[in-house]
Amino acid sequence: MTIELNVPGVDGLTEAVGVLREWQYEGAPTQLHPGDIGWFWRAGAEATAAAVRTWSRSGRILAVGLLDGPDLLRLTTAPDARQDEELARQLVADVTDPARGVLPEGRVNIEAPPNTLFPDLLGAEHGWPLDDPWTPLRRDLTAPVRTPDLRIEEVGPAQADAFAALLGAAFEGSRFTADSWHTTASGVPFADARCLLAYDDGGDAVAAVTVWSAGPGRPGILEPMGVHRDHRRRGHGEQITLAAASTLRDLGASSALVATPSSNKAAVATYESAGFERHPETRDRYRAA
Known part of the structure; x- marks a missing residue:
């Protein structure tokens, strides 16, 4: 049967998000969430x-990709299609031909689950090498999470400005605004999400995080987590990460997942201090310019 490549449109996003929820399970490799x-x-x-x-x-979605910027495709497949050769070869054909409208010419990266046939074919037959490593980390949420020492508040419309300001102070070049928060909150996936702010004893907002559940009994993720540049090296990253894990547990998530470049040793250490365990490193495939 023919495999069809589609741009789903706004009306098709609910279905795409729905299948991604179904594909999240304990023990799954790092993948698009x-x-x-x-x-x-x-x-x-x-x-x-x-x-x-x-x-x-035949009308069933087998793979979903997100162009997370003009030069990065984050892609995953249905669990039972990981080794589907027809799908893998179609994916390779589509991502290597700029005319197909998936990736442009020049330097590009592809993130895909490591147990999927597609990236292996891409490397073996088209010469896409492995890029720098990322470290995935996981925290089991079976048991309760230690209560953070900082005051934690869930972000609603009234806190949108404060949340945006914190992200601006945590991430250089951030363009996130209060309007960005309202736009994010209007999206289909946000029904399973929470934004959190942490405050120190002086009442200053010092850290922020957004957590995303995929539904009860499934892994959730942290994206993003940041600490105000003027309040770093005080353990606030650990505290907001504990709050994130606790919130995901309250939402019914089975575990909390996060990934960071392996070169960012401070971030890895922060997550580990909050009870996350390292998993084997992953690497994107890339095509040089």
């Missing part, structure tokens, strides 16, 4: 729809 689309939604529903690609056979 509905929360990744949820965080991208800050750009608006139309921009999000334009960045999503789906591959279907």
Whole structure:
């Protein structure tokens, strides 16, 4: 049967997010999560729809990709299609031909689950080498999470300005605004998300995080987590991460997941201090310019 490449449009985002929820399970490799689309939604529903690609056979979606920027495709497949050769070869054909409208010419990266046939074919037959390593980390949420020492508040419309200001102070070049928060909160994935702010004893907002559940009994993710540049090296990253894990547990998530470049040793240490355990490193495939 023919495999069809589609840009789902705004009306198709609910289905794409829905299948991504279904594909999250304990023991799954690092992969695209509905929360990744949820965080991208800050750009608006139309921009999000334009960045999503789906591959279907006989009306069933087998793969979902997110163009997380012009030169990065984050892609995953249905669990039972990881070794589907027809799908893998179609994916390779589509991502290597700029005319197909998936990736442009020049330097580009592809993130895909390491147990999937597609990236292996891409490397073996088209010479896409492995890029720098990332470290995935996981925290089991079976047991209660230690209560953070900082005051934690859930962000609603009234705190949108404070949340945006914190992200601006945590991430250089951040363009996130209060309007961005409202746009993100209007997205389909946000029904399973929470934004949190941490405050120190002086009442200053010092850290922020957004967590995304995929539904009860499934792994959730942290995206993003940041600490105010003027309040670093005081353990606030650990505290907001504990709050994130606790919130995901309250939402019914089975575990909390996060990934960071392996070169960012401070971030890895922060997550480990909050009870996260390292998993084997992953690497994107890339095509040089």
